[in-house]
Amino acid sequence: MADYQEILSMSGVGKTYSEPVLTNINLTLYSGKVLALTGENGAGKSTLSKIIGGLIAPTTGSMTYLGQPYAPASRKEAEKLGIRMVMQELNLLPTLTIAENLFLDRLPNRGGWINRKRLREMAIPVMATVGLQALDPDMLVGELGIGHQQMIEIARNLIGDSRILILDEPTAMLTSREVELLFAQIQQFKQRGVSLIYISHRLDELAQVADEIMVLRDGNMVCTDDIRRYSSEQLVSLMVGRDLDSRFDVSARRQGNPILKVEHFTRGDVLQDISLTLHRGEVLGISGLVGAGRTELMRAIFAADRIDSGQLWVGDPLKAVTLRSPAEAIAHRIALVTEDRKGEGLLLPLSVAANTSLGNSDKISRLSWLDAGREQRLAQKYISRLGIRTSGAQLAVDSLSGGNQQKVLISRWLERSCDVILFDEPTRGIDVGAKRDIYLLLNELTQSGKGVIVVSSDLRELMLICDRIAVLSAGKLVETFTRDGWTQDAILAAAFSGYQHATGSLHNE
Ligand SMILES: Nc1ncnc2c1ncn2[C@@H]1O[C@H](COP(=O)(O)OP(=O)(O)OP(=O)(O)O)[C@@H](O)[C@H]1O
Ligand SMILES: [Mg+2]
Structure with missing residues (x-):
């Protein structure tokens, strides 16, 4: 008999957009265990977690959750069942306060009026879980730096009872002190029997926090195993398919x-x-x-x-x-490559090519006419140079994986x-x-x-x-x-x- 209770299992799960991005994924999550999920940019990590979190439906395969068939129609439905996720891109509302963002779907009210005092009281202990008790809960989220925003996004998902918690790149903007606070929270969740998925490109973190590891490459599972069996060098070569100096x-x-x-x-x-x-x-x-x-x-x-x-x-x-x-x-x-790729950097609905050439119009226009051919060549240069994973320069940036969006942002400034x-x-x-x-x-x-x-x-x-x-x-x-x-x-x-x-x-x- 297993020591750990099975919480969720996935069998033969796949997802295809214009091309397959996930193929035949089989996976089991256990209570009180952390599964590390890693792999190159565009390998399919966020797609996999969005399938569990109810944001997208798989093209093939099926899931069971607590022994029952599981096919959530929305993120809300998954959350109701106790499955929460901290997404890679922040989803806070900048014009609302910290406290309002934390309790958006359960604002305390009396006869339709928000009870501000109660809201503040509720927010403070939640903020303390990520070390932000010194901030004013009435501050607007838009006034916070993006690192603090990331911590609020994490705290928001730590509220309430969950059975599964997915953290997609939770520490990308955090320094060691904040990472330690998060890890302390993760330990508490483990003790309460929550099952966690932890996605990160910081390999030293994976070894510190996870029990098991799953590596994806081009949408395929290349390994699921006890993480203690692998050194970081071995993990790197599993991810990229070769040794890396x-x-x-x-x-x-x-x-x-x-x-x-x-x-x-x-x-x-x-x-x-x-x-x-x-x-x-x-x-x-x-x-x-x-x-x-x-x-x-x-x-x-x-x-x-x-x-x-x-x-x-x-x-x-x-x-x-x-x-x-x-x-x-x-x-x-002087050039600035900003940290806030979603807020200030990229125009998400526009193509990779348009985003690369944005502000570089002298390079791609002739007598002020936009030269589409040049724009295309410019984008192509960086797609190959930085290994941007996209099916073409005309694809909208918001269909790229997080890491690949970052590469597009960098290429724009390198061209200046x-x-x-x-x-x-x-x-x-x-x-x-x-x-x-x-x-x-x-x-x-x-x-x-x-x-x-x-x-x-x-x-x-x-x-x-x-x-x-x-x-x-x-x-x-x-x-x-x-x-x-x-x-x-x-x-x-x-x-x-x-x-x-x-x-x-x-x-x-
Ligand atoms: N809506 C979409 N339409 C078309 N392709 C998509 C869409 N969403 C994701 N993809 C593609 O699916 C693949 C997997 O993306 P995913 O976001 O899961 O990668 P990831 O492993 O999370 O990468 P990263 O480390 O950069 O976050 C990528 O090639 C991406 O371009
Ligand atoms: Mg991702």
Whole structure:
């Protein structure tokens, strides 16, 4: 007899759009166990979880849930039965408050009036489950950074009794501290007998959190097994079908003149007197906890947000400039690849080709007529260079998998002639193979004399690709490390330092 109760089983499940994207999936979920689901971008992970979560119907095969046939007609129906999922793309309503988003389908009311006080009281303990008790539950979600939004999305799905919880890339925007909080929650769910599916491209997380592993490749199961039997190298080769060199060489980089200088940037208490210099040929990393001011700094440099005071210098030789808009930043050869691909980056209903060429009209138009042939060739170049998985450049971006959407966003900016490229979470949701392609691309950019700033929640990634790492904590730049002097512990300690100083305790910040 099995130790663990069977919760859901899938037999021969497949999904076909214009082509098959999932084929003959057989899978069993047990109570109190975590199944890690991994595979390259476009392998079918989100499709599989959406089938369980009731968002899409399978083309073939069947499922049983608690011993009964299971074919949910909608996400709502699945949720009623106790199956919840945190989706890869955020689904919050930006114009509602945190508390309203958390309890959207069960707002406390008296005679039709929302009981605001009760709502706040309900929200606070839920926010505490993801360490956000310091935020005001009446804040609008649209005012939160995307990392905090991701935590709200997670918290929302932790409410109530569920039997199955699916987490699709829950940590893509989270730093180590938030990941730990989430893992503590997952342990509690396991103890209550919930069955979990955990999808991530961060392989070290999988080993930490999961009991079993399932690897998908091109919509096929290539392995389902006890995760302890596999090293991360073995998992990588199962995912991509070959061995991948995990080393990455930065020794050929040559630093040149300064190309960007930030002096005393201040904006409320979000950015406090920040100064830094970026050189040609350099990759400068920005580290810090969620909410430390990383994205705000990128947006301020790009003139997407106003600063209260401070001076920007750009060019070679450096010249003092006052930028009033992103358009002016672009005119000064600065590019920003944003972290919020859904909100600010991509036009989801438009094609891959249109999204790649957006803003690059000089390259694809002749006498201001859009040249469709050139647009197509431009898109094709990046489809092959970054391995964007799509059946064609004319396909709408919203039918691409999350990671492949990210690649489209990156390709748009690579096509511009810029001297300074600001990348905010460039490898968010991107598989190991494609991450490597992007790292190699960063090297190419530096070799052509550009300066690059990278914000990443993944500290190991920064330590792999950067020449220096500047650490933000509570809106201040607390320390800048160089390759010869950094350790993971020292960088983390710096990331926490601003908060400990202010309050003596992290959880009361
Ligand atoms: N509505 C759709 N129409 C056509 N093709 C689709 C649609 N939705 C998904 N696909 C395709 O199905 C395949 C699997 O996508 P899925 O989102 O499941 O991948 P994934 O494994 O979650 O990838 P990622 O790691 O990038 O999130 C992709 O090739 C994608 O382009
Ligand atoms: Mg996905």
